[in-house]
Amino acid sequence: MPKSKKSIPQETARRLSLYLRSLKRLRAGGVNLASSEDVTKFLNVSPTQLRKDLSYFGEFGKRGVGYDVSSLVKNIEKILGTDTVWGIAIAGVGKLGSALLGYPGFFEFNLKISTAFDSDPAKVGKIIAGIKIEDISRLKQVIREKNIKIAVLSVPGEAAQETAEKLAQCGVRAILNFAPVNLVLPKDIFVSNVDMATELESLVYKLKRKDY
Amino acid sequence: MPKSKKSIPQETARRLSLYLRSLKRLRAGGVNLASSEDVTKFLNVSPTQLRKDLSYFGEFGKRGVGYDVSSLVKNIEKILGTDTVWGIAIAGVGKLGSALLGYPGFFEFNLKISTAFDSDPAKVGKIIAGIKIEDISRLKQVIREKNIKIAVLSVPGEAAQETAEKLAQCGVRAILNFAPVNLVLPKDIFVSNVDMATELESLVYKLKRKDY
DNA sequence: ACGTGTGAACCGATTCACAGCA
DNA sequence: TGCTGTGAATCGGTTCACACGT
Structure with missing residues (x-):
């Protein structure tokens, strides 16, 4: 380099x-x-x-x-740093989170879903796509243990900020955020937002002004 | 304006x-x-x-x-043009597509999932989140009928280009693409890409060079 | 006095044009 | 000759600084 x-x-x-x-x-x-x-x-x-x-x-x-x-x-x-394997955590195993758990593309990029969390007791303990859902209270322990640096945040908007803070406190350094919320975090934490609503609204806007 | x-x-x-x-x-x-x-x-x-x-x-x-x-x-x-309601179609009702079907955020922005398509006969006819899954062969008819201009593309990568072309031919003018493929389409069709792999790789890259 | 609206200065990123090397 | 590598020119977008209106 x-x-x-x-x-x-x-x-x-x-x-x-x-x-x-x-x-x-x-x-x-x-x-x-x-x-x-x-x-x-x-x-x-x-x-x-x-x-x-x-x-x-x-x-x-x-x-x-x-x-x-x-x-x-x-x-x-x-x-890029993808020559070694990175473990990632998924926080929030609702519909979107479950879909992500089953997404086959991850390992193609040396990303490995190491663990998943949810706060719903009905989900905890279940195994989806080979991953056991952990209770959110075990966050710190599991993340430290598995040395996870990257998390995917797919909890509902209301819980996003709080969950993101917890993740950061447990040592997560980068978050891929699917919640329609701007996360406010220490600036040494990297955040990427996937914001469907914004994308769709931008498309509508472009459609309206067909010029360009 | x-x-x-x-x-x-x-x-x-x-x-x-x-x-x-x-x-x-x-x-x-x-x-x-x-x-x-x-x-x-x-x-x-x-x-x-x-x-x-x-x-x-x-x-x-x-x-x-x-x-x-x-x-x-x-x-x-x-x-933005979201002062009127826009119908959208979802093409591909796999895990991700189903999750999107259930996404409650759409109508908040005056977007309404009007229809969903899949090529899998096992899925066609089913109703998910209140939306009946149509066979992909009915694409043109339904899209014309409901005057749909925007589609969400959540089919597997291999089918993405072909499906996108079909959508464009049927009158769809804007596509939100979840497949990890660069769609090649007439340039009056607007495409937004949601590319998880790219986002995650960028995060890994940033983690590696902690400076900035 | 206060917060908006905006031309001008600035800054970063892309594109150009060509030098360098197989 | 062909295609890479790159400083320089260009372009577009953000930020600045301040005029404007209430």
């Missing part, structure tokens, strides 16, 4: 994740050499953008030739 | 949606006058940003005073 201190755009990480997906697809198709154009062809990202993004971290291609697919996969995984 | 042609930032619509949520909360709490600071206090957005965002569409406040909460709510709903 030569240029560690060069102020890397926020979006770069997100795009790296897309490149990775595209590269894996190419690799699965037997391609082992690809140009920046090949990688971005179906991605809504320009080849230049890919090259610039990679340039923040080093030189991974061969001029006049392109990129070795598998080695670029490995390099991006290393940059 | 005085300044219709002033090139409005993409993010403005998303933020308007957040303002709306905040304003509704204030209104529910009996507040009927609020400053830009009051509205953005728990939002991770600066008061200046709110004022600038609103300024693209007109003048809604009173200088030296603030904003009338209910009238600003109405104005933003009008800007």
Whole structure:
């Protein structure tokens, strides 16, 4: 990582994740050499953008030739940190939480659902998609024990802030928030919001002004 | 809408949606006058940003005073287009799709799940959360009939592109895509992606470089 | 005096244009 | 020649600073 201190755009990480997906697809198709154009062809990202993004971290291609697919996969995984397995916790096993528990995509990215919590006694102890639901009171213990740093928050909006605080106190450092609430947390905790309502309202807005 | 042609930032619509949520909360709490600071206090957005965002569409406040909460709510709903009801379709009623069917937040934003589709004969005809699952072959008919313009795509990745194309052909103009696939569609179709894997990978990346 | 509305300054990110290397 | 890597130019969006209206 030569240029560690060069102020890397926020979006770069997100795009790296897309490149990775595209590269894996190419690799699965037997391609082992690809140009920046090949990688971005179906991605809504320009080849230049890919090259610039990679340039923040080093030189991974061969001029006049392109990129070795598998080695670029490995390099991006290393940059993103997904070259090792991360355990994640799911807080809130309602409809959405259960769906997430069964989501097959996680392990593809070296993410492993290590545990799930709910406050509803009717759910605690049940096993969904191979994961035993723990009582929320065991949060601290389980999270420490399994050294979990990332949580998915899928509790109802009213409980989101409180649960997020608990997670942070137990050592969780990053939260993927599905609740339609802006979480207020110490700023060394990273939060990503998945806000369906906002997305849909933005779509409605775009539909209304068909211009652009 | 005085300044219709002033090139409005993409993010403005998303933020308007957040303002709306905040304003509704204030209104529910009996507040009927609020400053830009009051509205953005728990939002991770600066008061200046709110004022600038609103300024693209007109003048809604009173200088030296603030904003009338209910009238600003109405104005933003009008800007976003959520002052009328929009029917939406859900394509793909797997775990995630079912969870979305039961999501209570939709109607809060004047979005109404009008119909749901699946290709699995075992599911077709069933009623989930009050919505009858239609066979995918009835797509065109139902979408035309109910004049649906917005769809939520929650089919497996392999089927996403094909289903999206069908939706577009049937008159759907905006798609909220949950599949980890970049949809390639005519550019008058609006697509928003909810990409869990990308979000999680970005979080891992941030965790790795704890600086910033 | 106070909070909005907004042109101008600033800042970050993308795109351009081309140098560098296989 | 072909495609990468990157400083420089450009673009868009946010923030600043203050004029304006109540």
